[in-house]
Amino acid sequence: MTLGRLNHVGVATPSIAASIETYRSLLGATAIGEPFDLPTQGVKVCFIDAPNTQIELIEPYDDASPIAGFLRKNPAGGQHHVCFEVPDIDAAVAELKAKGATVLGEPRIGAHGTPIIFLHPRDMGGMLVELMESPGDGH
Numbered sequence: 001m002t003l004g005r006l007n008h009v010g011v012a013t014p015s016i017a018a019s020i021e022t023y024r025s026l027l028g029a030t031a032i033g034e035p036f037d038l039p040t041q042g043v044k045v046c047f048i049d050a051p052n053t054q055i056e057l058i059e060p061y062d063d064a065s066p067i068a069g070f071l072r073k074n075p076a077g078g079q080h081h082v083c084f085e086v087p088d089i090d091a092a093v094a095e096l097k098a099k100g101a102t103v104l105g106e107p108r109i110g111a112h113g114t115p116i117i118f119l120h121p122r123d124m125g126g127m128l129v130e131l132m133e134s135p136g137d138g139h
């Protein structure tokens with residue numbers, strides 16, 4: 001497995017609209033994508049571009065959202081996960097499982113339209129790590 005670029009930092013929020021305003025007013029964010037729903041993953045998503053990576057704002061799509069528990073513990077939201085790119089998600093999953101890591105679920109299509117998986121925080125020193133297969137356009 002080859003660790004690739006940091007594709008995005010996932011930030012959980014109770015309100016994407018409020019977070020957009022914070023990034024715009026405090027940090028001068030200008031490249032703010034249109035929010036969109038990803039019901040298959042239980043979240044609403046909005047990407048804010050930085051020169052070398054993205055902030056992925058995620059808000060629960062419904063009460064069954066995988067981030068609902070996180071927001072109950074952290075009502076104001078906060079850093080939720082980091083996502084690194086890998087060249088081949090299936091090869092990465094096989095290698096990680098062989099190393100005894102807990103891969104959460106099966107590869108499924110994420111917000112960039114390529115397959116993703118998550119490693120359990122206990123395998124990564126308390127940090128939720130997402131791996132995504134590199135998109136063809138490099139972004």
Ligand SMILES: CC[C@H](C(=O)O)C(=O)SCCNC(=O)CCNC(=O)[C@H](O)C(C)(C)COP(=O)(O)OP(=O)(O)OC[C@H]1O[C@@H](n2cnc3c(N)ncnc32)[C@H](O)[C@@H]1OP(=O)(O)O
Nearest residue numbers: 010041043066069070080104110111112118121126127128
């Ligand atoms: C996929 C679309 C988009 C994309 O980029 O394409 C996204 O990234 S959407 C992101 C939302 N989806 C996910 O997060 C899916 C993977 N996450 C999970 O399966 C769960 O959230 C899981 C298993 C990490 C935690 O589940 P849950 O919150 O229900 O369990 P617990 O509250 O019991 O937590 C267990 C243990 O993990 C710690 N924890 C939970 N969330 C995080 C986190 N974000 N970062 C670090 N640690 C986390 C929690 O504190 C518990 O620790 P413990 O020491 O056992 O108390």
Ligand SMILES: [Co+2]
Nearest residue numbers: 010056083130
């Ligand atoms: Co993500």
